[in-house]
Amino acid sequence: MNVEDIILKKVKDIPPSGIRKYFDMINEMKDVISLGVGEPDFTTPWNVSESGIYSLEKGHTHYSSNAGLIQLREEIANYQQRKYNLQYNPKDQILVTVGGSEGIDIALRALVEAGDEVIIPEPSFVAYQGCTRITGATPVSIKLRAEDQFKLTPDLLEKAITPKTKVVIIPYPNNPTGAIMNRDDLSRIVEILKDKDLIVLSDEIYAELTYQDNHVSIASFPEMKDKTLVINGFSKAFAMTGWRLGYACGHPALIQAMTKIHQYAIMCAPTTAQYAAMEALKNGDSSVREMVKEYNHRRRVLVDGFRELGLDCFEPLGAFYTFPCIKSTGLTSEEFCEKLLMEQRVLVVPGNAFGECGEGFVRACYASSMEQLIEAINRIKKFIQR
Amino acid sequence: MEEILKILEKNGRYSEEQIAVMTGKSVEEVKEAIKKYEEENVIVGYTTLVNWEKTKDESITAMIEVKVTPQRGEGFDKVAERIYKFSEVKACYLMSGGFDLTIIIEGKTLKEVASFVSDKLAPLESVQSTATHFVLKKYKDKGTIFEKKYKDDREAIII
Numbered sequence: 001m002n003v004e005d006i007i008l009k010k011v012k013d014i015p016p017s018g019i020r021k022y023f024d025m026i027n028e029m030k031d032v033i034s035l036g037v038g039e040p041d042f043t044t045p046w047n048v049s050e051s052g053i054y055s056l057e058k059g060h061t062h063y064s065s066n067a068g069l070i071q072l073r074e075e076i077a078n079y080q081q082r083k084y085n086l087q088y089n090p091k092d093q094i095l096v097t098v099g100g101s102e103g104i105d106i107a108l109r110a111l112v113e114a115g116d117e118v119i120i121p122e123p124s125f126v127a128y129q130g131c132t133r134i135t136g137a138t139p140v141s142i143k144l145r146a147e148d149q150f151k152l153t154p155d156l157l158e159k160a161i162t163p164k165t166k167v168v169i170i171p172y173p174n175n176p177t178g179a180i181m182n183r184d185d186l187s188r189i190v191e192i193l194k195d196k197d198l199i200v201l202s203d204e205i206y207a208e209l210t211y212q213d214n215h216v217s218i219a220s221f222p223e224m225k226d227k228t229l230v231i232n233g234f235s236k237a238f239a240m241t242g243w244r245l246g247y248a249c250g251h252p253a254l255i256q257a258m259t260k261i262h263q264y265a266i267m268c269a270p271t272t273a274q275y276a277a278m279e280a281l282k283n284g285d286s287s288v289r290e291m292v293k294e295y296n297h298r299r300r301v302l303v304d305g306f307r308e309l310g311l312d313c314f315e316p317l318g319a320f321y322t323f324p325c326i327k328s329t330g331l332t333s334e335e336f337c338e339k340l341l342m343e344q345r346v347l348v349v350p351g352n353a354f355g356e357c358g359e360g361f362v363r364a365c366y367a368s369s370m371e372q373l374i375e376a377i378n379r380i381k382k383f384i385q386r
Numbered sequence: 387m388e389e390i391l392k393i394l395e396k397n398g399r400y401s402e403e404q405i406a407v408m409t410g411k412s413v414e415e416v417k418e419a420i421k422k423y424e425e426e427n428v429i430v431g432y433t434t435l436v437n438w439e440k441t442k443d444e445s446i447t448a449m450i451e452v453k454v455t456p457q458r459g460e461g462f463d464k465v466a467e468r469i470y471k472f473s474e475v476k477a478c479y480l481m482s483g484g485f486d487l488t489i490i491i492e493g494k495t496l497k498e499v500a501s502f503v504s505d506k507l508a509p510l511e512s513v514q515s516t517a518t519h520f521v522l523k524k525y526k527d528k529g530t531i532f533e534k535k536y537k538d539d540r541e542a543i544i545i
Contacts, residue, residue: 023542034538038545041538126544175545297393297408304407369536370397374404 014133017126018353022337026347033376035364036347038175038321040239042294042367045287048238048280055275062271066263067255068096068247069274075281076247084207084217086230092252095259096269100205100233100246103258105131106265107201107229107248108167110257112137117164121152122355123323124171125203129355140165143357146325149314150179154188161192167199170218173206176354176363177323178299178316183216194223199254201229205246206319208237208288211296215318219249226251234273236319237288238280243273295320298366298373305377306364309384320367323351327360329384336362343386344379390419391428396529398432437532439524445492447476447521448499450507452487453514462486465512474502485517496520 004012019036026032043049067073073090080086088094097103104127112118114136120128121142132139142160144150152170161168170189172181181189193200200218207215219228233246248258262268299316306313306324313324326336333350340346351358366373389409393400402420406413423429438445454465462480466487470478477490489507493499499518508516524532 017544019544023544026542034540034542037540037543039540039543041540293389293392300407300410301404368538370408372538 010133010136014130018334019126019349022341022347022349025338025341029341029345032341032345032347033368033372033379034347035366035368035373035376036349038365038367039241040236040291040320040367041369042239042291044238044240044243044276045280045284047283048240048276048287051279052243052272052276055272060271060275064096064268064271064274066268067094067259068269069271069278072096072274072278072281073247075278076249079281080230080232080249084204084215085220086217086225086249088249089252093249093255095248095255095262096274097233097246097248097262098266098269099235099244100203100231101127102262102266103229103231103233103246103248104128104201104203105134106258106261107199107231107254108132108135108137109261110254111199112166115164116166117162119157119160119165119168120355121156121169121171123150123174123176123351123358123361124169124354125175126354128169128171128203137166138164141355141357143355144177144179145357146312146314146361150174150177150323151181151185152189154192157189158192161196161198165196165198167201168193170200170202172202172204173210173215173318174321175206175319176321176349176351176358177361178319178321180210180212180215180318181218182213186216186218186221190218190221190224193227194221199227199229200224201231203231205231205233206236207232209292209295209320210318211292211299212317229254234277234280238277238284239291240273240276240280243270243276245269245273245277295366298368298370301370301373302364302366302377305373305380309377309381311384320365322364322366323358323361324364325361333359333362340380340383344383346376346379346383390416391423394420394429398434435528435530437524439532444494446494446496446499447524448491448493449519449521450489450491450503451481451485451517451519452489452507453485453516454487455512455514456486457512465510468510468512469507472502472506474499 073094076094077088077090108131112135116137117140118132118137119140121144129139140160142156202218218224219230229250231248234240302322303313311324316322333352337348337350348362348364351361393405402413402416406416456462457464466478474491475489476492479488481488491499503516503518
């Protein structure tokens with residue numbers, strides 16, 4: 001028997017991630033500054049970690065209910081109300097998941113299958129493509145444009161929608177571009193979406209990390225509330241990536257369907273993480289503010305650094321990524337990344353890893369210490385001026 | 387504008403140009419703000435945080451609780467001034483609670499600190515009593531952890 005033959009074609013057809021090979025390379029190298037990993041360099045605020053530890057000491061080492069601790073879901077409801085003016089019933093409109101990614105996966109599994117289309121604005125997080133393909137549905141890429149600051153515009157959206165469209169992913173604040181959609185930007189696409197029979201999957205995992213105005217959720221438009229599934233979590237906002245905790249909020253019917261998949265695949269999200277997350281929501285605001293302030297300083301240093309080197313870099317107002325254009329170097333994204341890594345030991349990620357239209361750009365994450373960022377810019381300078 | 391102070395408090399070596407980029411202000415604005423802080427004594431000085439334990443220099447730190455008699459019309463300020471003017475005194479705080487002043491002393495040897503207390507501090511007329519505590523190890527000072535050096539140990543992951 002050939003095991004290869006038994007594995008589904010649609011799984012085999014998922015291309016390997018464009019990022020993987022660089023990671024393999026840096027494992028062999030010393031003194032690399034990595035601006036490649038998309039996670040906070042901060043450790044979890046101590047009061048949050050300590051609550052996790054305390055829950056272990058108290059013996060809270062069991063499963064929680066499938067949907068997550070009701071006290072946590074209540075805190076999530078309060079938080080969504082307080083921050084984004086969204087009302088969700090903690091009993092049947094919130095599901096606690098293993099990271100935001102689980103929410104994306106089980107939402108797509110609950111909603112689409114072969115024959116359906118999922119609209120994915122790109123460049124964006126690689127999991128949307130992967131999770132869509134696993135369901136058998138067809139990913140439909142929208143090529144976002146640098147001249148629009150990588151925002152989703154009504155003309156691009158309108159062209160992508162067909163009678164087969166069942167899900168539209170709205171990935172803002174965006175990984176990898178750092179783009180955001182403000183209220184006006186959203187209202188223009190709401191005009192198109194409000195009368196369509198489809199679900200909007202709004203991935204708001206970076207919602208806390210904005211540097212001008214506060215994040216606005218598309219679900220806060222009353223006509224969008226029922227058809228939007230909000231994905232959020234603790235990883236980016238509270239520097240809790242390793243705790244693996246996220247949540248989904250939406251219409252009870254959709255949350256119920258997702259809970260069915262979740263209960264068989266996962267049972268429940270990690271209980272320790274859920275206790276820690278409660279503390280994050282209750283007493284984490286000041287820590288988040290401090291981290292955002294620090295990210296903002298770093299963001300300006302990196303953007304300014306790229307611009308000083310003559311690279312076009314639009315101002316990213318969300319998440320913790322810059323997305324400079326490297327076309328002026330005459331290199332492709334992959335050549336740029338590979339040569340920069342080999343010659344100057346700085347890792348950035350080629351933009352085309354996040355969709356074809358990311359070609360000509362690279363993603364540099366500023367969730368690293370200021371000293372590292374300053375040194376990285378110095379090295380990139382040597383590389384470009386060589 | 388306190389943003390600039392926060393940045394400098396964390397790392398006094400950032401240049402005005404770097405601070406301007408971080409805060410999104412012009413270099414002139416930053417220079418002017420810093421000059422003003424210095425003139426108004428908001429920025430009182432610039433120093434370097436040294437972990438002397440890692441050097442060959444011998445050094446010992448003590449924290450001394452001092453009870454004093456405040457002077458009429460001057461309160462504690464006059465007494466404090468007499469004490470903090472000694473170069474051995476690195477810090478001097480007026481405290482609430484069971485004693486009045488906390489003094490932090492640095493000396494080369496235990497004997498040096500002891501003789502400061504017995505020869506200079508205790509005999510002062512307004513000093514009623516002292517209690518000296520020697521520092522055995524500094525874990526963290528001025529918001530900075532001494533031993534642990536930051537290391538980026540995040541693992542590679544596709545995201």
